[in-house]
Amino acid sequence: MSLIAEKRSGTATSKTMRAAVLVAPEKFEICEVPVPEPGPGEVLVKLAGCGVCASNIEPWEGPDWMEYPTAPGNMGHEGYGTVAAIGEGVDGLSIGQPVTALFYNSYAEYDVGPADNVVPLPRELAATDFPGEPLGCAMNIHARSDIQPGHTVAIVGSGFLGTLLCKLAASAGAQVISISRRATALDLAAKAGAAHLIEMDDHYRIIDEVNSLTDGKLCDRVIEATGKSWPLDLAGEITGERGRLIIAGYHQDGPRQINMQMWNWKGLDVINAHERDPRIYISGIRTAIDAVAEGRIDPAPLITHRFKLDELNEALRAARERPDGFLKAVVRMQDE
Template sequence: MSGRLQRAASRITHSIAPTTMQAVILTGGGRIALKEVPIPEPGEGEMRVRLVGCGVCSSNLGPWAGPEWMTFPTAPGALGHEGWGVVDAVGPGVENFEPGQPVATLFQNSYAQFDIGNAENAVPLPAELAHMPLPAEPIGCAMNIFRRADIQPGQTVAIVGIGFLGAILTRLARQAGADVIAISRRPFALETAQRMGAVQTIAMDGHDAIIHKVSDMTGGRFCERVIEATGKAWPLDLAGELTAEGGRLIIAGYHQDGARQVNMQLWNWRGFDVVNAHERKQETCIKGMREGIEAVLSGRIDPMPLMTHTFPLSRLDDALNATRDRPDGFLKAVVRMP
């Protein structure tokens, strides 16, 4: 065996024990099982990460409800894609990562102690951030949404729905010199938006009442930018009503519960742009993650107060239910690994 092959082999097999890990399997709608399963081995271009934690994404809620299109049981760790941890082993062809290196990942089975994925879907974490929980994927989503929103100084920006994503976008929009109107059904979320820089807050308790309030706040011109971050039907309708002529409606909410009907007459009449800000290209997602990590490192954003609920991996079901039900004081759940 050549020296290079010996080095590659040693990088894969440097850790002999353990050979199994704990991973969550969804056994049906609203049901999980914590299983002991073999630790996966990285292949060509892949690496294995010993996960410290994983954020819980609202996109999990569709499968969690047990729709007919879901197949149960799921693969070990399935649906988890907001992981962070330490490189445990690398496969052949991986040159930019080494075992022991802190990373954030965009792998797909991260509700487990270990996950493997293409090394291109991981981002190094600087030493200054290695001690903190850092689900970089949703922070990267916020950075990409902000970029596509094209927010300019002096604009009025309405953000419909204040969760983890909406709170970060409030901060970014305010830093860009915009006046932010935060709209949410929960008092705790509105208080969070104020701390993130919102100049006005409105309780989401009446469609027409909200429209009139925003009209009064803007002198009847409405908002140059509106970000819809709920994934629900009527807030999307509301967001269109709040968008100014020639403005931009940015859809950041994850709409997964069926088709939508929109007021196309209004959208045509006002002539605003509609941007679906869900990025699907892996390289764009990774770019956003890198930008998000840099924003945290520089102090531009602080995600720590926004991760309000922490659960052990064995209680992923409680974490998913909290993400669905959003109890008082909730913005985002993360799970920590054994």
């Protein structure tokens, strides 16, 4: 550890840590590696856990472009824990402070990154699983959806993200239609405020049902939250004239063909609600923390599966196969 970090911490951290390394397709191994040191403007976080993101599934499966082994902890970007050490020039954080962090090697016991990507958690949230990045995504997607009271909003895909967006849309005064292939997900959407539930099974039956529910006007806002081709096609079909189609799903498995003639004729506003600016991510995370602290959203029931770090392969398998009742997994770094 650097001298400045050790002075700021008061106690030295461990010299080594356990970290997941992807060594082959679908094969993370746990390795003992040095604990990273915080440089100027950086913070070392002792991780309590890290959310498992669906965007990890494709690189874990081993596409042609993957290179092995990956960096220790690589792909984990939903970490949370406590500040372990502080680099030179960092103010406003203290050792032991509970935080959530937007770092990118957080499948490990420690991760290090810019202080600007660390967000303090209030003490009442310190003992909870708090993957800040997906919660921040939900808040940013909701903001870009521009949902107004009286809008009819369809959410295609009721996983962790879709259920949060359902709650936010219903709280904004919208009539929410939740569309999902799983009955358990639809049940959670109903608890989150969805007025109508539609099983995602048959393309044309769903369009007919949305037509019937909206007297042929279709939806003012449609949020596609699956990252799959067919649901994206469906989302365009059920968006009304001059409506807004919001793409929240992470489309990473190849090109998409869209019905541009229909999108054009309807005059749709199409929003790609993914962010790449860390400042916007962090702004969304701060908004999410306020929303959870104030009771406007509650992610706890949506974190349905918990794994140990050495069970990361099982966690990703669950995220891919989505067994009954699955919405969101986190990996906890300690064995207790």
